[in-house]
Amino acid sequence: MIFPGKTIFFVILLLGSLLPGLSARAQRVQTREEYIDRYKSIAIAHMERYGIPASITLAQGILESDCGNSWLSMQSNNHFGIKCKRDWRGDKVYYDDDAKGECFRSYPSVEASYEDHARFLDGQPRYDSLFAYAPTDYRSWARGLKAAGYATAPDYAQRLVRIIEESDLYLLDRENGDALYSRRHASGIGTDEWFTGQSSVEGAATLAGEGIDYDNYRVTINAHDGYNVYRTNGVSYVLAREGDTYERIGKSFRVSARNLRKFNDVESSAQPMTGEMVYIERKRNRWEGNAMTHTVKEGETLFSLGQSYGIRTKSLRRMNKLRDRHAELVRGQQIRIR
Structure with missing residues (x-):
């Protein structure tokens, strides 16, 4: 015979054994x-x-x-x-x-x-x-x-x-x-239709770099916060304005200063000069255009070539089997870019 007090005890014991399983299932x-x-x-x-x-x-x-x-x-x-x-x-x-x-x-x-x-x-x-x-x-x-x-x-x-x-x-x-996503899911209209109406860029393909002539060094794709945004080799960049810092540019484009310096192959304390190219995306490993090599001009370096072509400096160094990123280039030298 089970007395009422014992019944309550067994119910509590049973619930205690079931609750962890119920809780786990609730999380699913x-x-x-x-x-x-x-x-x-x-x-x-x-x-x-x-x-x-x-x-x-x-x-x-x-x-x-x-x-x-x-x-x-x-x-x-x-x-x-x-x-x-x-x-x-x-x-x-x-x-x-x-x-x-x-x-x-x-x-x-x-x-x-x-x-x-x-x-x-x-x-x-x-x-x-x-x-x-x-x-x-x-x-x-x-x-x-x-x-x-x-x-x-x-x-x-x-x-x-x-x-x-x-x-x-x-x-x-x-x-x-975040706002694009939230508005899209609140509006119920087609994504491409809605985005086209919100942007000065003619559709998502342009943002991804498709349809760009890679042999054109400077293609303007948009303007933002007072900067013209250009694209070389499918990578976006801006020209630094007077007094600009990586911190200021990064704030405008929602990219950390640390990443901007990494994208542009510069030291952790560096700041851009007026008119200097500042990539706001990571550069590519090779040139996507038709040219295979570049003929070095007076004063050019691996870094300057990387900035001109939108190629990472270490990728240029590896392609050309150069040990030092600061290796001196000679006028007329052929540098592989792809």
Whole structure:
């Protein structure tokens, strides 16, 4: 015979054993839209700081964590499936992935996972080539991540692109992207139709650099905050005004001064001179035009050629097998640019 007091005790015991499972299941209701709203500001901030497209960051988070609902993301706040590697000194969890019981990084918060993801891509040499792509070129970023071995799934790039295009995440990669995305999802009209009405640029293809004559050194594509925005080799840049600093230019274009200096291959304390080209996107690894080489003129350097052609200085150095970025160039010397 079970007395009433014992009945209450067993009910409490039963509820106590069920609540953790109920709580875990309740966490699995997060939708893709809720996930985007919760983390898009972090993705945009990391785009400005590191140059990684916000659309790519969010698409990877959505795919790798199942919108924050996967076991790994709930147990470890790991939203990007980053494994421990030999240099990891933080907490760990073990999970069956490509092999049984693999070691994955564990974080104190989702924000810490996002920060580690940005540093992971920024600091690993095998991902260097990705930063030659514009932040608006999410398709190349997706293909590049797959090519660099970020994931083993053969259709990884296609999955990322599908998520980005289904959810209009590419809007977040553009200037005032948060507002563009929010207005688009509040308006209910077609994305391209709405964006065309909001922009002085004739459509998204121009922003991505498509249709540009790469053999034309200076193509004006837009104006912003008093700056004419030009494009060379598919990379956007402005001309520094009198008294400009990287900090001031960065504030106008939502790019950190640190990244501007990185994009322009200059030292951490450098400031631009009046009229100097300042790239607001990462330069490319080679010239995309028809020319194969450049004939050096008096006074030209690897740095000046890189700025003229929109090519990273270290890429020029590697193509031409020069050990020193400050190597002296001789008039008439042939320098490979692709």
